[in-house]
Amino acid sequence: MLNVKEIRKDFPMCVKQDAGNGKVYLDNAATTFKPYSVIEAVTRYYTDESVNIHRGDYDLSYQVSDEYEQTRKTVARFLNCEEREVIFTSGASASLNLFAYGWAQKFLKKGDVILSSEAEHASNILPLMKAAELTGATIEYIPLTEEGELTIEAFKGAMHDKVKLVSIAHISNVLGFVHPIKELTKITHEYGAIISVDGAQSVPHIKTDVKDWDIDFLSFSAHKMLGPTGVGVLFGKYALLDQMDAFMLGGGNNARFDICGNIQLKNPPFKFEAGTPAIEAVLGLKAAILYLEKVGMDEIEAYEHELKTYAVSQLKDLKNVILYNPHAGTGIITFNVEGIFAQDTAIYLNSKGLMVRAGNHCAKILVEVIKTSETVRASVSFYNTKEEVDRLVDALRTITLEQCIDLSIM
Amino acid sequence: MSDYLKDPQIHREIIMDHYQHPRNHHLSDDKTYHKAHMASESCIDDLTVMMKIDKGLISDVCFDGVGCTISTASTSILTDLIKGKTLEEAKSIINSYYAMIDLKELNEDLLQEAVAFQNVGKQANRIKCATIGFKAIEQMIKEEETHD
Numbered sequence: 001m002l003n004v005k006e007i008r009k010d011f012p013m014c015v016k017q018d019a020g021n022g023k024v025y026l027d028n029a030a031t032t033f034k035p036y037s038v039i040e041a042v043t044r045y046y047t048d049e050s051v052n053i054h055r056g057d058y059d060l061s062y063q064v065s066d067e068y069e070q071t072r073k074t075v076a077r078f079l080n081c082e083e084r085e086v087i088f089t090s091g092a093s094a095s096l097n098l099f100a101y102g103w104a105q106k107f108l109k110k111g112d113v114i115l116s117s118e119a120e121h122a123s124n125i126l127p128l129m130k131a132a133e134l135t136g137a138t139i140e141y142i143p144l145t146e147e148g149e150l151t152i153e154a155f156k157g158a159m160h161d162k163v164k165l166v167s168i169a170h171i172s173n174v175l176g177f178v179h180p181i182k183e184l185t186k187i188t189h190e191y192g193a194i195i196s197v198d199g200a201q202s203v204p205h206i207k208t209d210v211k212d213w214d215i216d217f218l219s220f221s222a223h224k225m226l227g228p229t230g231v232g233v234l235f236g237k238y239a240l241l242d243q244m245d246a247f248m249l250g251g252g253n254n255a256r257f258d259i260c261g262n263i264q265l266k267n268p269p270f271k272f273e274a275g276t277p278a279i280e281a282v283l284g285l286k287a288a289i290l291y292l293e294k295v296g297m298d299e300i301e302a303y304e305h306e307l308k309t310y311a312v313s314q315l316k317d318l319k320n321v322i323l324y325n326p327h328a329g330t331g332i333i334t335f336n337v338e339g340i341f342a343q344d345t346a347i348y349l350n351s352k353g354l355m356v357r358a359g360n361h362c363a364k365i366l367v368e369v370i371k372t373s374e375t376v377r378a379s380v381s382f383y384n385t386k387e388e389v390d391r392l393v394d395a396l397r398t399i400t401l402e403q404c405i406d407l408s409i410m
Numbered sequence: 411m412s413d414y415l416k417d418p419q420i421h422r423e424i425i426m427d428h429y430q431h432p433r434n435h436h437l438s439d440d441k442t443y444h445k446a447h448m449a450s451e452s453c454i455d456d457l458t459v460m461m462k463i464d465k466g467l468i469s470d471v472c473f474d475g476v477g478c479t480i481s482t483a484s485t486s487i488l489t490d491l492i493k494g495k496t497l498e499e500a501k502s503i504i505n506s507y508y509a510m511i512d513l514k515e516l517n518e519d520l521l522q523e524a525v526a527f528q529n530v531g532k533q534a535n536r537i538k539c540a541t542i543g544f545k546a547i548e549q550m551i552k553e554e555e556t557h558d
C-alpha cells in the first residue's frame with residue numbers, strides 16, 4: 001500500500017496544494033508533477049556541471065558524459081532492454097516521427113498495409129499517414145468495441161499477410177484501456193510484421209518489459225513520468241535500429257566524413273543522436289526512473305486503478321454525468337455532463353480549483369467510435385488522493401449550465 | 411432599448427436559449443453560398459458558417475458544428491442579427507460587437523440580444539469563443555468584396 005501522504009511531500013506542487021492553495025491537479029495524462037529529486041538533478045547540471053558531453057578532454061565533460069550514459073543504463077534496466085537499444089529524443093512525438101521516417105518510410109512499399117487504431121494520438125498516426133503517402137502503403141484500422149477497447153479477436157480479424165507494420169498505443173490517452181501488447185505482438189510476428197508501440201501513457205503507469213513482450217519499437221516521454229520536458233526515448237531492437245535511417249545528421253552522429261560526401265555514421269544509438277541534447281533533462285529522467293522504481297510500478301498501477309474505480313463508483317451515482325470508459329483499467333476517467341459542452345465543464349471545474357482537460361485529446365478520429373467529439377478527461381497519478389477525487393465528484397454533483405454561462409459573462 | 415436587456419439574469423437566459431435552441435442551425439447545399447470553416451487553435455470549437463449574398467444583401471445565413479455555449483450562442487444571435495441586412499449594416503454590427511468585447515462602448519440598438527456578451531471581454535480565454543462566428547462573417551464579406 002502506498003503512503004500517499006508521504007509521497008506528496010516529495011512534490012513541491014503537492015506541497016503547495018496541501019499548504020492550502022485550493023488546487024487539485026487531475027491532468028496527469030498531459031504531464032505530471034516533478035519530485036524534488038528530479039528538480040535537483042536538473043539544477044545540479046546547471047549549477048555544478050554545466051558543460052557539454054561526448055566532446056571535451058577535461059574531467060568535468062567526462063564526468064557529465066558518464067552520468068548521461070548512466071541514464072541510458074537506467075532506462076535499459078527500467079524497460080528490460082540493452083543500453084544500445086535506447087535512443088534519447090526530445091519526446092514521444094519525436095520518437096514516433098523518428099520511427100516513421102527512419103523505418104516506415106524506408107522499408108514500406110506500395111501495397112503494404114499499416115495496421116493501427118482509431119484511438120491513436122495524432123503524434124502516432126500523422127507520421128504514419130505521411131509515411132503511407134510517400135511509400136504508397138495504406139493504413140487500416142482495427143475496429144474497436146463500443147467503449148473504445150481493442151480486443152484480441154478484433155485484432156486477429158483485422159490482421160492479414162499484407163500488414164507489414166502494426167502501430168498502436170499500449171494505453172489510449174483518451175480512454176485508458178490497457179491493450180494486450182504481448183498477445184498482439186505474438187500475432188504480429190506470426191505474420192512476419194513488426195510492431196511499434198506508443199508507450200506515452202503506459203510507461204509512466206504500468207510495468208514495462210520489452211523483452212518479455214518481444215515488441216520491436218517503443219516510444220515515450222519523460223515529462224509524463226515525473227521527468228523533465230524536452231526528453232523522450234525510442235527503444236528499438238538493435239538489429240532493426242541498425243537498418244533504420246537517422247532523421248537528423250550532424251555533430252555527434254558520424255564517425256567520419258570527407259569532402260567527397262562519404263559519410264560514415266556511428267552505430268546505434270549514437271547514429272540517431274546528432275546535436276547537443278537536453279543534457280539536464282536526460283539527467284532528470286534518471287532521477288525520475290529511480291523515484292518510480294522506489295515507489296514500485298506494480299504498486300503505482302494498483303493504486304491508480306483503485307483511485308479510478310473509486311471515482312467511477314462515485315460518478316456512477318450522478319445522473320448528469322455520462323462516463324465513457326468505466327471499465328478501462330488505468331487512471332483515466334473520460335466523461336461529459338449532460339447538456340453541457342466539455343469545455344464549459346472544464347472551465348467550471350477550473351473555477352473550483354480542479355484542473356482537467358477538455359477536448360478531443362488529439363485523437364480526432366475516435367469520434368466515430370464513441371459518438372461524441374468532445375469529452376472531459378480527468379487523469380490521476382499515484383500522488384492523487386481519494387479526497388481529491390471527492391472534490392471532483394462534489395463539483396460535478398452541483399454543476400449547472402447557468403453557472404457555466406455566468407462564469408463567462410459576469 | 412428596453413431596460414430588461416440590462417439584467418444579467420436575462421443575459422444568461424438569452425445565452426441558454428440560443429445554446430439549447432440555436433437559430434439557423436443547419437448548412438446549405440447551395441453552391442452560391444459563401445462558406446467559412448472556423449476551427450480555433452484551442453482545438454475545440456469547430457464551426458462552419460454559410461451566407462448567401464444577393465446584390466449586397468444578406469439573404470440567408472446559417473451555421474453548424476461543434477462549439478461551447480459561448481461560441482454557439484453568439485453565432486446563433488449573430489445570424490439572427492444580420493439576416494436581411496446589407497453588407498454595410500452587417501459590418502457596423504460586427505464592429506460595434508468588437509467594441510463591446512473590447513469593453514469600449516455598448517451600442518444596444520445595433521447589438522440587441524448580443525448585449526448578453528457585454529462582459530465576456532473580462533474573461534480573456536473566452537473572447538475567441540465569443541467572436542468565432544463574427545470572424546467567419548467578416549471573412550466572407552471580405553471575400554465577396556474582393557470578388558466584385
Ligand SMILES: Cc1ncc(COP(=O)(O)O)c(C=O)c1O
Pocket residue numbers: 029030091092093094121123124169171172173198200201221
Ligand atoms: C498516447 C500519446 N502518444 C503520444 C503523445 C505525445 O507526447 P509528447 O507530447 O510528449 O511528445 C501523447 C501525449 O499527449 C500521448 O498521450
